[in-house]
Amino acid sequence: MSSNTQANPEYQLGEKESTNYINASKGLMSWLFTIDHKRIGLMYLFTIMGTFALGGFLALAVRLELFTPGQTIMGPDAYNRVFTLHGLVMVFLFIIPGIPAALGNFVMPLMLGAKDVAFPKLNLASFHIYVIGTVMALYTTLDGGVDTGWTFYTPYSSTIDSQVVMMTMSAFVLGFSSIFTGLNFVVTIHKMRAPGMTWDRLPLFVWALYATAIIQVMATPVLGITLLLLAMERVMGIGIFDPALGGDPVLFQHFFWFYSHPAVYIMILPGMGVMSELITTFSRKRIFGYRAIALSSIAIAVISFLVWGHHMFVSGQSAYAGMVFSFLTFLVAIPSGIKIINWSTTLYKGAISLDAPMVWALSFLILFTIGGLTGIFLGALGTDIHLHDTYFVVAHFHYVMMGGTAMAFFGGMHYWWPKMFGKMYNEFAARLAAWTVFVGFNVTFFPQFIMGSRGMPRRYYDYLPESGYQIFHQISTVGSWILLLGMLIMAVNLFSSLKNGKEASSNPWEARSLEWLTQSPPIEHNFHEIPTVVEGPYEFPIATATATPQGAESSDP
Amino acid sequence: MSQHDTHHDDHGGHHVTPLWLYHLIFGGLLCLTVITVWIAQFDFGPANTVIAMFVATIKASLVALFFMHLLHDERLNALTFGFGLLFVCLFFLFPLVDIGTRTYIDPIKDNASILKQEKIVKAQEVHAKKHKKALGNLSNLYNRSFMNVAEDEAEAKPVPAATTEPVEGDSTAK
Amino acid sequence: MSTIITHEHAHHFYDNEQQASSAKLGMWLFLVTEVLLFSGLFVAYTVVKSLHPEMWRVASSQLDWVMGSVNTLVLITSSWTVALAVRAAQTNEKGEKNSQIVGLLAFTILCAFGFLIVKYFEYSHKIHDGLLWGKSYFNHPEAIEHLKEGIKQTFSMDVTALSSPEFLAGLKAHTAAGTHDGQHLIHHYASTVTYADTLMTVEQGHLFFGVYFLLTGLHGIHVVIGMSVLAWVLVLAQKGRFYKDYYTPVELGGLYWHLVDLIWIYLFPLLYLV
Ligand code: HEM
């Protein structure tokens, strides 16, 4: 194939076929037992929307309870269970599988020019396991739930009377799903690339998924053994984590954070990958520092294994270990900073169009920067003594997880929605939703920085009326309603587009990566002919929004 | 046409190890097992573990390199396994650094006299009581059984046992 | 690309070779996850051991190194035969019978059975002696006797005083109350620091056996899984499926079995010898 392949988006299409992966076969079973990565991606997408809604309602309940001091809508025991479940649902059911398993599954093989992931059946198994884990978690909730926080710290979790065993087993099962997805992605990226798709032509989203997959494979088994040990601690009374039996409770925290710190990069790295796609496409400019962004993903993946002790500064770990961990924590700032700077530089003098995905992307840029910078306060040994377990931490991780990953997730969803369903949503409503969420998010979480730095502890059901925290809590709760509004606008807009949306062209954003070469929605086997790749993914011809893509003679603006 | 990492001089996994090498490795593994059992009779103190791990690592390398073909397989597979072992090392490193250095910087242990310790404990108790009053029944932490045990003990003896252990230990020892 | 186009590979691969190489990379990644899973238990082992070194010495002397050694030999042998099975597949021509593969795999599975039988005897010994985990350990006075015997041998120390009825009653009372606080026992029932250490050792012996059962139990589960995988490969081999361009299942099953062996290579000295 000539160099025109990549340049002319219509090349592959010829006439649009009427059969595509959505209508190729019918019936519920054809979905539940499909091995098509696109269908599996969609099933993940819809399940994850459901779990996000569940987690969101729990969050609203938490916020409402804190609106006034004393009991507002639930008692302390219920409160503990609700925030625990909120954390568990958001972490294990929404954000970890979110971008890789839903968006990644759909897009990544297309981006590689492959017909599918390397192990389609494993992919399906991974989804089924995810559903089983979800059902177990929900069953446990109905069966009394747990109030340990999503962190399951011992000896509390190994001694109290609640459904800890069942809940840890559900997280254990979910871990398998995550491992299988990661394993599948690593192999796919190594072995399934189309001819000409060299490592330096991989879209940055794929690079990010690769780094994520490495963490999933290397860290998640440790979560597995941690939860298994916790269950054994309860069932058999092993005592490894129980000081009364001669064990060491801090060891549990080491185990837990060996997984869970890298896990926060499982959450954010795919979001960063989506960002790289959005920023370039909507700046109509080749990405600045391709190699630096790609390699910084790998650097983050590796460094993330060296810093977990920053969650344990006040746990009783040794002061030396604390100092080492504090120092190493600052290293993570370097690759993260590299990314932020490269994205900003890409924006600089780009022909920026503020389409809905780009609004989400810009939100990410701002919110993630705030979240990342506040992380520096927490990584510093001294300041963290004061800030640990306060609302400052809550605000920090929401700025990175929700302000970062969730924004990227929604941005990516809007970006690939036309490809997934072949429909365009209402652009105005989409932008409105994005802006509303941006405002609502800041109203919700910014006050939490202030009250946190003034000492409001996290996971507390109550605060004293004279403490001065109430006003911040109230602003935050009102913010959560604005957030809800934004989410509702987005949901209604997206779902109504499925019925009433305009037909989407194969490449509505004039992007340059391979997934836009096939029709929208794609045919069952992705491409009529495996494409041969002759240039990188971001070769925008000139920096204007109106330019039609031309041959390979791309030059920098 | 295929652009993937499978190409290798030995043509992928088709390298066939000669039979005699398999037998040799098997013999080597048997010998090393005998050696490690034999050497365990002697007590080298802390070096016991080091020696045993050294022998085990030789055995494991033989299995991985020859029986599992890492030596002649695609390099990527060996790289993957090696990378995994690197993370195992990290997993060992930090918890052990922590446990090994916990007693190094410990102002209470190093600087404070027993009297001072008692003062600190008293102050902590007063603080805890205040805290409890302020929170009332809000934090259900205080309803937990293991906390109650700790509290009961604290009431039975004004100073928790752990901190006074040296004192009592001395008196009962004689 | 490979010139041999056969129908073993799935539609989304170009050829057999891409599929085989993908499958093998996937298997190696999976093995890495297994190693990391076990590494958690090894870290727990190391940490608990470094917290209670004396206890560890005494308690580990209760294991039977002969049984451990026999099992090591059994596993190494099975590793060798499964490696030969893979080689047999590599050298088989298309259409040839797989009888050599079948024989070697059957022998390997037999070895796995042997391993499990030895484990069974070992476990029943420990259960009989009450050398168990957590509460079960405290419920068996004979376990405490065993540990005291171990102390006598390891440190050549007289521990007869520890057999006194008061000591046992006190130990029971404490374990029943759920506060296994070694310090208390020291004050009530011991008069010298050495005895105090001894008591601690006896009290915390359950940690060693907890770790022992976790490690060998998880490993045992892997033995069973490995056996089942090999049995499945054996069934395929009986149908004559494998030849020099297609033997991925034999190879992957073999890799898994070698991993089971690798883990035991470390388990054995750590538990039985040092
Ligand atoms: C991207 C989506 C989100 C993620 C990944 C997420 C994650 C988490 C996590 C991990 C926790 C800690 C739970 C614990 O410590 O046990 C938490 C707590 C909390 N989240 Fe979220 N959350 C998300 C969205 C939201 C939203 C939309 C709101 C508000 C409307 C919210 C409000 C809260 C509150 C109030 C807490 C409890 C803090 C505490 O009491 O310690 N979260 N969240």
Ligand SMILES: [Cu+2]
């Ligand atoms: Cu962290």
